[in-house]
Amino acid sequence: MAVASAPAHAEHGHGSTHSRIPINRMGIWLFFFSDALLFAMLAASRFYLTGTERPHELNQALGLGITSVLLLSSLTAYRAETAFEHGNVAHGRAMLLATILMGAAFAIGVGFEWSIAHWVPSDPFGTAFFSMTGMHALHVVSGVLFLIVVYVRAGKGHFPVGNTWAVTSMVMYWHFVDVVWVFFYPTLYLV
Amino acid sequence: MRPLINALVLGIAGFAFGAGATGLFRVAVLGREWWSTDLSWSMGYPFALIGWVMGIGGWKYWGRGWFGLPVAPYETTGWRRYLDWNIDHKVIGIQYIVTFVVIFLLSGLTVLLVRLELMRAGMQILTEDQYNAAMSFHGITMVAVAVAILLGGFGNYVVPLMLGARDMAFPNLNSLSYWLTPPVAVLLLIAVAMGGWDSGWTAYPPLSVVNKSGQTLFNLAVFTFGLVSILGGINFIVTIAYERAAGLTWGRLPIFVWGALSASLISFFFTQGFAAALLMVLFDRVLDTSFFDFKNEGSALLYEHVFWFYSHPAVYVMVLPGFAIILEILAHFSRKPLFAYRWVVGAFLGIVALSGVVWAHHMFTSGMADYLHAPFLVLTEMISIPTGIIFLAGLGTIWAGKLWLRTPMLFALSVLFNFTIGGITGIFLADVPTDLHLHDTYFVVAHFHYTIVGGEIFALMAAVYYWFPKITGRMYNETLGKLHFWIMFIGFQLVFIPMFEVGVQGMNRRVADYPAEYNGLNTWITLAALFLGSSFVFFAWNMAMSWVRGPIAEANPWHARTLEWQTSSPPPIHNFDEDPVITGNPYDYGQPRAAAHARLGAAPAAGDSA
Numbered sequence: 001m002a003v004a005s006a007p008a009h010a011e012h013g014h015g016s017t018h019s020r021i022p023i024n025r026m027g028i029w030l031f032f033f034s035d036a037l038l039f040a041m042l043a044a045s046r047f048y049l050t051g052t053e054r055p056h057e058l059n060q061a062l063g064l065g066i067t068s069v070l071l072l073s074s075l076t077a078y079r080a081e082t083a084f085e086h087g088n089v090a091h092g093r094a095m096l097l098a099t100i101l102m103g104a105a106f107a108i109g110v111g112f113e114w115s116i117a118h119w120v121p122s123d124p125f126g127t128a129f130f131s132m133t134g135m136h137a138l139h140v141v142s143g144v145l146f147l148i149v150v151y152v153r154a155g156k157g158h159f160p161v162g163n164t165w166a167v168t169s170m171v172m173y174w175h176f177v178d179v180v181w182v183f184f185y186p187t188l189y190l191v
Numbered sequence: 192m193r194p195l196i197n198a199l200v201l202g203i204a205g206f207a208f209g210a211g212a213t214g215l216f217r218v219a220v221l222g223r224e225w226w227s228t229d230l231s232w233s234m235g236y237p238f239a240l241i242g243w244v245m246g247i248g249g250w251k252y253w254g255r256g257w258f259g260l261p262v263a264p265y266e267t268t269g270w271r272r273y274l275d276w277n278i279d280h281k282v283i284g285i286q287y288i289v290t291f292v293v294i295f296l297l298s299g300l301t302v303l304l305v306r307l308e309l310m311r312a313g314m315q316i317l318t319e320d321q322y323n324a325a326m327s328f329h330g331i332t333m334v335a336v337a338v339a340i341l342l343g344g345f346g347n348y349v350v351p352l353m354l355g356a357r358d359m360a361f362p363n364l365n366s367l368s369y370w371l372t373p374p375v376a377v378l379l380l381i382a383v384a385m386g387g388w389d390s391g392w393t394a395y396p397p398l399s400v401v402n403k404s405g406q407t408l409f410n411l412a413v414f415t416f417g418l419v420s421i422l423g424g425i426n427f428i429v430t431i432a433y434e435r436a437a438g439l440t441w442g443r444l445p446i447f448v449w450g451a452l453s454a455s456l457i458s459f460f461f462t463q464g465f466a467a468a469l470l471m472v473l474f475d476r477v478l479d480t481s482f483f484d485f486k487n488e489g490s491a492l493l494y495e496h497v498f499w500f501y502s503h504p505a506v507y508v509m510v511l512p513g514f515a516i517i518l519e520i521l522a523h524f525s526r527k528p529l530f531a532y533r534w535v536v537g538a539f540l541g542i543v544a545l546s547g548v549v550w551a552h553h554m555f556t557s558g559m560a561d562y563l564h565a566p567f568l569v570l571t572e573m574i575s576i577p578t579g580i581i582f583l584a585g586l587g588t589i590w591a592g593k594l595w596l597r598t599p600m601l602f603a604l605s606v607l608f609n610f611t612i613g614g615i616t617g618i619f620l621a622d623v624p625t626d627l628h629l630h631d632t633y634f635v636v637a638h639f640h641y642t643i644v645g646g647e648i649f650a651l652m653a654a655v656y657y658w659f660p661k662i663t664g665r666m667y668n669e670t671l672g673k674l675h676f677w678i679m680f681i682g683f684q685l686v687f688i689p690m691f692e693v694g695v696q697g698m699n700r701r702v703a704d705y706p707a708e709y710n711g712l713n714t715w716i717t718l719a720a721l722f723l724g725s726s727f728v729f730f731a732w733n734m735a736m737s738w739v740r741g742p743i744a745e746a747n748p749w750h751a752r753t754l755e756w757q758t759s760s761p762p763p764i765h766n767f768d769e770d771p772v773i774t775g776n777p778y779d780y781g782q783p784r785a786a787a788h789a790r791l792g793a794a795p796a797a798g799d800s801a
Contacts, residue, residue: 023360023433030425034459041467041497045482048493120479124488127480131471149258158259166257 021165028169032176035139039180042135043187046128052191055125057118063189066109067181070140073102074178081171087161089154096151096167099174103144110137132184139177146170194275198246202374205242210235228404229477236411240374247370248276253363267764276370278362281762283369284348285662288655290369291340292734294376296727298332301325303724310717312707322703324387324405328379331392331409335375335416337643338505341512342458343368343423345654346451348662350427352755352762353445355436355771355789360429368422375412375419382408391701393498394468396483396491400475407476410469417466420508424459427451436754436789438773443788445753445777446522446529446536450515453539454508457546464501468494495557499550507546509643511539513650514581517603520653521585522778523751524600525592529778531584538577538584545574555623556630564623571621578614582607597749598672602653605680609645613638616691631701634694637687644683652679652730659737660744664760667741671733675726682723689716752788753777767791 076098083092110133119126150170153159159167213234214225245254251263253276265279266272272282273289305325308317317325351359359365382388388405390398394413399406431452435444471482471494481487483494522529529535551559551567585607594600616638619625629635652675659667693712698705705713747756754777758767768791775786 023429026432027361027364027425027429030428030459031421034421034425034463037460037463038467038470041464041500045467045471045493045497048496049482049488049490121474122479122481122484122487124481127474127482127487127489130478131474131480131482135470153259156259 024165024169028172032172035176036180039132039135039184042128042132043183046132046187049128050124053125054188054191055119058189059113059116060189062109062113063185066106066113067185069102069109070106070178070181073099073106074175076102077171077174081164081168084154084159084164084167085161089157089159092167093151093154096147096154100144100147100151103140103147103174107137107140107144110140129188132188136177136180136184139180143170143174143177147174192274194247198243198370201242201246202239203242205238205240206235208235209238229407232404232407233411233473233477236378236408240371240415243374244367244370249367249370252276252278253367276366278358278366279764280347280351280359280362280365281662281766283365284344284346286369287339287347287372288344288662290372290376291336291344294332295336295340296731298329298336299724299727301332302329303720305329306717306720308703309705309713311714312705312710314704317703319703320386320389323389324383326701326703327388327391327409328383331379331413332376333643334392334505337509337647338416338420338458339372339423341516341647341651341654342427342451342454342508343419345516345651345658346423346427346454346512349658349755350448350451351430351434352758352766353448353753354431354434355439355754355767355773356430356434357765357767358434359426360434361426364422365426368419368426371415371419371422375416378408378412378415382406382412393502394472395498396472396475396494397485399472400483407473410473410476414466414469414473417462417469420458420462424455424457424462427455428459431455436771436773440773442533443773443776446518446532447512447515449536449539450512453543454511456543457504457511458508461501461504461547464497464499465505466501468498468501471497492554492557492559495554495559496551499553500547503550503553504546506639506643507542510646510650511542513606513647515539516650516654516657517606518581518585518588519753520599520603520657521588522780523749523753524595524597524603525589526595526780527588527592527778528776528780528782529584530587530590531580532776532778534580535584538580541577542574545570545577549574552621552626555626568621568623572618575614575618582610582614597656598667598669598676599653599657601673601676601680602649602656605676606646606649606653609641609649609683613641613645616641628697629694631699632694633690633698633700636700637690637694640687640690645687649679649683652676655734657749658755659734660748661755661760661762663738663741664744665737665741666744666748667737668733671729675729675733678726678729679723682719682726685719686716686723689719752780754789757789757791 076095080092080095080099083089083095113133114130117126117129119129121127121130147170150159150166153166210226210231213231217223217227217230218225252265253262256262265277266275267279272279273286277283302325304317305322308315308322308325314322347359347365351357382405385405385408386403388394388399388402388409390402390406390409394406394409399410431444431448471480474480475482475484475489481489483489483491485491518529518535549567549571551563552571555564555567589604616634619629620635620638656667656672659665689712693709693716694700696709698709744760746758746760749756754771754773755762757771771789771791773789775788777788779785779788
């Protein structure tokens with residue numbers, strides 16, 4: 001919620017003399033710290049319940065594949081942010097589209113992983129696996145939905161140079177979701 | 192009323208959509224019945240919440256902007272603002288205060304029911320299930336009141352005024368935080384109507400996993416309340432960091448702002464612990480995971496770790512703003528500078544840091560590893576150092592001062608008395624050997640009521656009387672206020688001192704029945720509780736009547752130096768007619784050459800000579 005709120009605030013400032021951008025940035029960073037705690041609790045529970053064990057049936061190729069796609073999507077998201085800041089709307093939108101497609105591909109990959117999983121939610125590893133990937137996928141999907149909103153609005157010319165906070169905030173959120181996975185991937189697939 | 196009706200209609204539609212889609216999936220794909228109480232509520236409620244927020248004005252005033260559509264202008268006058276989406280922090284503060292005072296009184300009536308049942312051994316007026324429902328409802332609603340009313344209510348109203356700001360940093364987020372609270376109350380009431388839940392406010396598994404469906408509604412409600420707490424905390428931190436008036440350095444901040452900042456740091460960071468714990472219970476109930484199912488290598492201890500990681504720091508979300516308010520009032524009503532201001536700020540931040548490393552003192556008898564006992568004992572007792580500093584600052588402030596014993600001051604002084612008892616009895620619970628005997632007895636109940644009610648709710652009453660003229664523009668009735676104070680103060684001691692004794696004798700808390708040898712003390716406690724409860728009749732009457740027809744209050748009836756008193760009562764829409772400039776410390780009473788705290792435009796502020 002807090003993430004999605006950020007773009008709107010940039011637009012209706014309430015009469016302060018100073019720029020809204022540092023205020024918005026601080027708000028969104030605090031939200032990341034807070035949300036990170038939720039993910040940290042789930043990751044800690046994984047070790048508490050199952051130690052460092054993991055089933056050998058884990059599909060390592062799929063895990064590495066979706067991780068690579070998500071990491072790459074952070075690069076295109078960064079390119080999109082920079083392009084909008086320089087007024088290159090066409091390139092920015094192309095990069096946003098690439099990010100959206102890769103985010104969707106990641107979510108589909110997780111769904112596929114769920115469908116072929118050798119474990120059920122009531123297993124100790126299944127408990128950790130489904131809750132961690134599920135909570136993360138929820139963040140990915142909501143991120144994709146808001147990226148689509150940004151993509152459509154960018155097409156209508158809503159983000160000229162100097163008014164790109166909506167893009168920036170969504171890209172920050174996307175990086176955050178990516179960083180969470182950087183911790184979750186080794187926690188589930190590599191330990 | 193239009194926004195409320197819209198919100199209800201959209202909320203019910205959202206629920207029907209979420210629960211309906213889930214039901215369709217179950218029938219068409221899984222071939223099961225369409226309705227499953229736990230799952231249908233879990234899937235219907237998030238959509239109901241979205242519908243509610245959109246209907247109340249989240250879409251009209253705010254959400255449209257996300258999609259590049261024009262948003263509606265806000266109401267700026269009239270009582271309808273209070274039943275609508277409004278971004279004025281003063282409106283939101285009053286919304287919080289009124290909502291939570293109502294919940295507070297409702298929850299107080301519920302506990303009288305509990306006490307009447309406990310008057311004699313055996314079951315008289317409630318069944319065991321009804322007792323559990325009433326006890327659990329009292330627990331969670333009072334926790335919610337304690338967390339939200341000082342920070343959400345008075346924090347919202349007063350902090351921007353003290354900062355010389357026009358509003359909070361994120362006004363729409365602020366409104367969202369408030370409007371997420373009515374669904375919490377509604378959901379908890381529905382849960383009670385469905386037969387309640389048996390696991391108290393702590394929701395320990397394995398009971399909470401196998402408990403009846405009221406538990407699911409409890410989890411959803413409290414998860415939503417966590418969101419309120421987190422979003423509110425973020426808003427306060429950013430506001431205090433960025434919205435201070437010219438000249439308002441960190442060293443000149445009124446102490447209440449520091450209290451609000453410290454509480455916000457805790458609530459934005461730790462609340463996710465409670466959220467995670469509740470989610471895990473929900474996953475175990477609905478999705479068949481086994482976080483806490485020992486048959487599948489789950490562990491109920493995991494819950495206690497995750498849960499107390501938030502829920503111990505939460506008590507500081509409750510009491511830190513309370514401490515800050517009483518220090519504020521002690522200084523103004525003793526006409527003396529706040530003693531050891533910098534040490535108090537250090538103590539607040541020290542409590543924030545320490546609060547995160549003491550949680551396992553709730554688990555000494557839970558079967559966690561023995562090597563954890565000593566470190567958590569030592570760390571817990573270390574908290575008494577910053578708490579002691581705050582306490583000594585209070586004593587130093589009133590020392591040799593000329594005390595002005597109006598109702599707010601009486602309540603502030605009583606906090607010093609109550610918290611001494613609450614603090615000293617805490618030592619016996621932090622020490623492992625004594626805790627092994629006292630754990631889960633009425634000694635614990637008496638201890639935390641002395642800290643939370645004695646430390647925070649008395650401070651809340653101090654705040655209510657202190658800021659009443661500022662918020663309503665009218666003066667409360669002093670006689671009724673003092674009557675409220677003395678009945679509440681004496682009644683409180685009469686209820687909870689005997690509870691220590693009955694706890695030491697070994698009476699278990701939370702249980703509906705008890706051996707007949709505890710009859711005498713319990714009868715006494717129940718009668719005293721009725722006496723304590725009667726004080727709130729005077730409170731409610733005084734507040735309602737004074738708000739409607741009390742005498743008009745001056746802008747600064749207490750002749751206080753802080754910024755919120757330098758504007759009209761109630762303040763204009765953007766708080767100050769001219770942007771204030773801060774030129775001195777807030778508490779320099781009796782200092783002949785001290786600069787005024789604030790200057791509004793060219794005129795010197797009131798309270799200089801005081």
